Amino acid sequence: MDLLLQQTVNAFALGGTYALLALGLAVVFSIMGLINFAHGELMTISGYTLMYCGIAGISFLLAVPVAIAVAMIAAVLMERIAFRPVRNSSAATMLVTSFAVSMILQVLFQNFISTRSQPVILPQVLSDSITLGGLVIGLNKIAAIVATVVMLVFLDIFMKRQKTGIAMRAAAEDFNVARLMGIRANTVIAGAFALSGMLAGVAAVLWVSQRSSVDPHMGFLPVVKAFIAAILGGLGSLRGAVAGGFLLGFIEIYLAAFLPPEMQEFREPIGLSIVVVVLLFRPNGLIPAASLKSEKV
Amino acid sequence: MTSLLSVQSLAVRYGPIEAVRGIDFDIKEGEIVAFLGANGAGKSSTLNALVGLVPVASGTVTFEGQAITDWPPEMLAPAGMTLSPEGRRVFGALSVAENLAMGAYAIKNKNAIEAAWERVYSLFPILYERRDQYAGTLSGGQQQMLAVGRALMSGPKLLLLDEPSLGLAPKIIGQVFDLISLLRDQGVTLAVVEQNVAMALEVADRGYVFASGEIVASGPASELAHSDALKSAYLGGE
Numbered sequence A: 001m002d003l004l005l006q007q008t009v010n011a012f013a014l015g016g017t018y019a020l021l022a023l024g025l026a027v028v029f030s031i032m033g034l035i036n037f038a039h040g041e042l043m044t045i046s047g048y049t050l051m052y053c054g055i056a057g058i059s060f061l062l063a064v065p066v067a068i069a070v071a072m073i074a075a076v077l078m079e080r081i082a083f084r085p086v087r088n089s090s091a092a093t094m095l096v097t098s099f100a101v102s103m104i105l106q107v108l109f110q111n112f113i114s115t116r117s118q119p120v121i122l123p124q125v126l127s128d129s130i131t132l133g134g135l136v137i138g139l140n141k142i143a144a145i146v147a148t149v150v151m152l153v154f155l156d157i158f159m160k161r162q163k164t165g166i167a168m169r170a171a172a173e174d175f176n177v178a179r180l181m182g183i184r185a186n187t188v189i190a191g192a193f194a195l196s197g198m199l200a201g202v203a204a205v206l207w208v209s210q211r212s213s214v215d216p217h218m219g220f221l222p223v224v225k226a227f228i229a230a231i232l233g234g235l236g237s238l239r240g241a242v243a244g245g246f247l248l249g250f251i252e253i254y255l256a257a258f259l260p261p262e263m264q265e266f267r268e269p270i271g272l273s274i275v276v277v278v279l280l281f282r283p284n285g286l287i288p289a290a291s292l293k294s295e296k297v
Numbered sequence B: 001m002t003s004l005l006s007v008q009s010l011a012v013r014y015g016p017i018e019a020v021r022g023i024d025f026d027i028k029e030g031e032i033v034a035f036l037g038a039n040g041a042g043k044s045s046t047l048n049a050l051v052g053l054v055p056v057a058s059g060t061v062t063f064e065g066q067a068i069t070d071w072p073p074e075m076l077a078p079a080g081m082t083l084s085p086e087g088r089r090v091f092g093a094l095s096v097a098e099n100l101a102m103g104a105y106a107i108k109n110k111n112a113i114e115a116a117w118e119r120v121y122s123l124f125p126i127l128y129e130r131r132d133q134y135a136g137t138l139s140g141g142q143q144q145m146l147a148v149g150r151a152l153m154s155g156p157k158l159l160l161l162d163e164p165s166l167g168l169a170p171k172i173i174g175q176v177f178d179l180i181s182l183l184r185d186q187g188v189t190l191a192v193v194e195q196n197v198a199m200a201l202e203v204a205d206r207g208y209v210f211a212s213g214e215i216v217a218s219g220p221a222s223e224l225a226h227s228d229a230l231k232s233a234y235l236g237g238e
């Protein structure tokens, strides 16, 4: 029972990080149909910012907002420089562009920073843990869960109460009609990238907090997971991305904890099989995007 | 009366398909103009080109004396012209009130926005009752009211309606045409694409008949109603 509770906390922490990343992918995809594989490099940029802040002696509390802001700026620049020229191209062209951006950034990290993993200085408290009714919980896990909840609440309020947020939902459902209302394409797309950068930045802080290091390929694996989570939840659906992220986190953690030792090497394929089975029953994901339901002429 | 909108040699192409082949027409202030013609005649392509949803291949569009030919869609609502597109296309995952708020997105003046809310809610009390409901859960007729209401929120001088009666029950269709007359009385100029030819010509002042991307007949609504060109546009239309 204790083990189950313990692993549930871990699942929420990991699932929350996946949810934030999947949300970042979904916000952009829902508006412009782009699957941004360079989303992972936004994480990496944020990770390096934390590293340099640590080297410069800037306190972690200040480094976190700086790292998030840098990821947001990088995301907006990425859209300006790389994605705006291909905005009206096919989904395949945009996808290939995002791969190219991802690879170029990885090469830049390798050449200008280091090919090897670099340590990131973290505050001691993150490696502490507290005992809660017999459970030993790492503070970094608690921080991850709290940060996820704060981000989800913030995003929910933004999307429901802010005019720009509502416009982004409208544009996600029917971009052309949204433009007819006077909603500028550049505004909602830049807004979507800024949000996705913010989400990638927060996810990066959480990711680095569990590992204390950053390397040029840091963003690759989590973004692949986030992509799976986004599809699991329903590509382009924000609620779906959150649901998919948590479900994937739960699948991974529970399999790692409860699969018999002799089957552990099949953990990843078993996890993916569960995802495929879910998709067989719900081909459009757990919570399909609104744009799939609305009729388009 | 002065021309609010005037269109010269407008052409629209989709790759090799010539959907609209160099048409001319104009819409005067205070008029209701009906655009008629069989399926695929190019009516929607024409309206969509006016608001920049599809590119203009050639020709010019002038609105209030200003050349707006290549303006992107987001510039037209602030300029005073908007389209309620074919198939309604309300934002189903947004509430009724959010849909209307988006209609007023381009307006900066607080008083104008306030007036727009009052106007739309008094035209469509049902939208006020259902303001917190997802638009996707409204009935077809209610969605049509929402689509028109959303377009009205920007306070257009010229309102383009693409098949507002599409898919509605006969009783509701009557209400749609009553609404069109009422809006004209409130000072809105309207261009309406309609499959309901008889009812459209009843409320319209003038009409244009489309066939295969060209305008094959035009004139006062009362005359068009009996014209052979209109009959053949529907019977022989490709």
Ligand SMILES: Nc1ncnc2c1ncn2[C@@H]1O[C@H](COP(=O)(O)OP(=O)(O)OP(=O)(O)O)[C@@H](O)[C@H]1O
Binding pocket: B014, B017, B018, B019, B037, B038, B039, B040, B041, B042, B043, B044, B045, B046, B086
């Ligand atoms: N996006 C598009 N891509 C390619 N061809 C198109 C597109 N939209 C319309 N067409 C073609 O252009 C022609 C005119 O279509 P349009 O929709 O303007 O006709 P319409 O008069 O509005 O017809 P309906 O009464 O059926 O709405 C048709 O042959 C149609 O197949």
Ligand SMILES: [Mg+2]
Binding pocket: B043, B044, B045, B086, B162
């Ligand atoms: Mg049409």
